[in-house]
Amino acid sequence: MFLNRRIFSLWVGVLLIVLAGGCKSKFEKLRASNNIAMKYQEAVKLYEKKKYSKAIILFEDLQTKYRGQAEAEDLYYYTAYTAYRLRDYTSARYHFKNFSTTYPNSPRAEECRFMAAYCFYVDSPRPSLDQENTRKAIDELQLFINLYPEGERAEEAGQLIQNLRNKLEQKAFANAKLYYDMGQPDDYRAAVIAFESMLRQYPDTRYAEEIEFLILKSQYLFAQNSMPYRQEARFNEALDYYQSFVESYPQSKYKKDADDLRSGAEKQIAYVVRRMDEINKMREEHERELGITQEESAAQESTPAVQ
Numbered sequence: 001m002f003l004n005r006r007i008f009s010l011w012v013g014v015l016l017i018v019l020a021g022g023c024k025s026k027f028e029k030l031r032a033s034n035n036i037a038m039k040y041q042e043a044v045k046l047y048e049k050k051k052y053s054k055a056i057i058l059f060e061d062l063q064t065k066y067r068g069q070a071e072a073e074d075l076y077y078y079t080a081y082t083a084y085r086l087r088d089y090t091s092a093r094y095h096f097k098n099f100s101t102t103y104p105n106s107p108r109a110e111e112c113r114f115m116a117a118y119c120f121y122v123d124s125p126r127p128s129l130d131q132e133n134t135r136k137a138i139d140e141l142q143l144f145i146n147l148y149p150e151g152e153r154a155e156e157a158g159q160l161i162q163n164l165r166n167k168l169e170q171k172a173f174a175n176a177k178l179y180y181d182m183g184q185p186d187d188y189r190a191a192v193i194a195f196e197s198m199l200r201q202y203p204d205t206r207y208a209e210e211i212e213f214l215i216l217k218s219q220y221l222f223a224q225n226s227m228p229y230r231q232e233a234r235f236n237e238a239l240d241y242y243q244s245f246v247e248s249y250p251q252s253k254y255k256k257d258a259d260d261l262r263s264g265a266e267k268q269i270a271y272v273v274r275r276m277d278e279i280n281k282m283r284e285e286h287e288r289e290l291g292i293t294q295e296e297s298a299a300q301e302s303t304p305a306v307q
Helices: 002-032 036-048 052-063 071-085 089-102 109-122 132-147 154-182 185-201 208-224 228-248 255-290 294-302
Strands: none
Touching: 002 036, 002 052, 036 052, 036 071, 052 071, 071 089, 071 109, 089 109, 109 132, 109 154, 132 154, 154 185, 154 208, 185 208, 208 228, 208 255, 228 255
């Protein structure tokens, strides 16, 4: 009885292996077949059934077989879209672009040129990551618009470009604000520079109002953390930023905070001026006590101070 069970289990195992091998060998036999017409038909069926992993293997195998023939155009079109469906955007954009250059007179050339650019678009990473693909997508989409300015996808391409530029703006804003958020004296000055650079690069940015306020606040904090003899000039620069801000955004939601910074800067300037006058008077008295001549004092003042 025990022996019969073992024999039965063995036969079941063999049968399962044979059946599994048969399923696998059917596709492998199809792939190795010289009947390219049947192979093509089966590849299309696999594509339509969304079995893209198997379809792409057959499509790529058939490319050399159909080279120079009428079917080659359809075959390459299927190959590009199969790679796209598999989310292999690197291969897909290569195939789409190659299709549009190989078959420039095809009714599908415009579509494939657009899809080549669109593959860069969908492969664009989130704003916190490197944006090389985002910039390439903008270039490719703009090239598409230049080639097909009256095309049915030109408007869509323009909107995609705007989406990508918004992402680059978001990245630039986050980078600039990072200096501000770090909260160190030198970082505040770096924040001012980075925010101003962003405004030059993106003059119509949706962050403009917030950026101009943060420039004012960063300059104020930079001045506040400076050496006393530097503060007057730096607070005055903050007041210049304040004036520019309120002229551009008189009804800004940041207006009250900006007014507080202006008031704080004016008080700090008055304090610093008064304090520096006191220090100068104390120094003059001290020099008189030591008998330091005016010429020696002037020579000391002309010596560059260490920041």
